[in-house]
Amino acid sequence: MRKFIFSSEVYWKRVFLISALSLVAMMAAIADPIKAGYSIVRGEKEYKDLLVDLGLRKTEAGFDRVSWIMDLSVEFPFDPTIVMLVDHYSRDNVDRNELAWSIVKSHEVVTHIALSLIKIESNGNTFATSNKKAYGLTQLLLPTARDYDPDVTRAQLYDQETNIRIFFMHFERLLKHYEGNMTKVLHGWNRGEGTVDKLLARNIDPANGFSDAIYKVALNNNRRRITF
Numbered sequence: 001m002r003k004f005i006f007s008s009e010v011y012w013k014r015v016f017l018i019s020a021l022s023l024v025a026m027m028a029a030i031a032d033p034i035k036a037g038y039s040i041v042r043g044e045k046e047y048k049d050l051l052v053d054l055g056l057r058k059t060e061a062g063f064d065r066v067s068w069i070m071d072l073s074v075e076f077p078f079d080p081t082i083v084m085l086v087d088h089y090s091r092d093n094v095d096r097n098e099l100a101w102s103i104v105k106s107h108e109v110v111t112h113i114a115l116s117l118i119k120i121e122s123n124g125n126t127f128a129t130s131n132k133k134a135y136g137l138t139q140l141l142l143p144t145a146r147d148y149d150p151d152v153t154r155a156q157l158y159d160q161e162t163n164i165r166i167f168f169m170h171f172e173r174l175l176k177h178y179e180g181n182m183t184k185v186l187h188g189w190n191r192g193e194g195t196v197d198k199l200l201a202r203n204i205d206p207a208n209g210f211s212d213a214i215y216k217v218a219l220n221n222n223r224r225r226i227t228f
Contacts, residue, residue, distance in 0.1 A: 068108075075221040076115055078124040082137065085161055086114045089168040104180070113182065114138075114167070116217035117189070120210070127158050136163035144170060186211035 069087055073080040090110040104110055121139040122128035134141050135157040145152050148169040149162075156162045171185070177193060178184035187196045190210040199206040 072111070072115060072221070076119055076124065078115065078118070079126075079160075082118065082124060082126075082160060082164075083111075083115065085164045086118070087111050089164060090114060093168055093172060104175075104182075112218045112221070113186075113214060114164075114171070116214045116221070117186075119217050119221075120213050126160055126163075136160075138163055138167040140166060140170075183207075183211045186214055 065087070069080060069083045072078070072083045072087075076083075087107070090107040094104055094107040094110060118124060118137050121134075122137050124137065126137060128137070128139065129135055130139055132141070135154055137160060140157050140163060142152075142154055142157065145157055145166045148166050152162065152166065157166075171189070174185040174188045174193070178188060184196065184200075184206075187206045187208075187210070191206060191208065196206045
């Protein structure tokens, strides 16, 4: 059996080459996620068009958005498709200018909070399942998901787009219920509105460390210095 002995210089050259190739692959995936093979929801033409628009980089705004998504994909780190979906729904909701979203400073804040929640809940694992029967990226409970999509199945909650879409619908309801108080929204997400409301009615702080964990992740993955 032949033995291969590498010098320190050769070793680090190989490490650098592998790292460079990995970065190129990630940039290619951002530029053209469809060709890169990242999962998308077939039949969701609007979402496909979004990915194509991002990949073409025809405008300065488009380039900035790709750069923003790539930065977040590296920071958390997540599959770029997850970041694209979260960014898409953050922009879509904040841009509607409805009262529930009016107190949110920017879509960047929403994107950071949502990605941080995904980091805590599933660490970006599309197929995460808890012993409490919560499913997918944001760990949705099936009864909660069916409040917004009565026909959704457990298997569909493992789909990235479906999970994130329903998450934002529930997130909006919590924003309305707690009048834009993000900390209470996160309490409500984690502990349930009923539990949080009962504790608040008795002047008991519903904090259990969940919201602090979300903010910590958001701040630690914030190279662009988004103000929360």
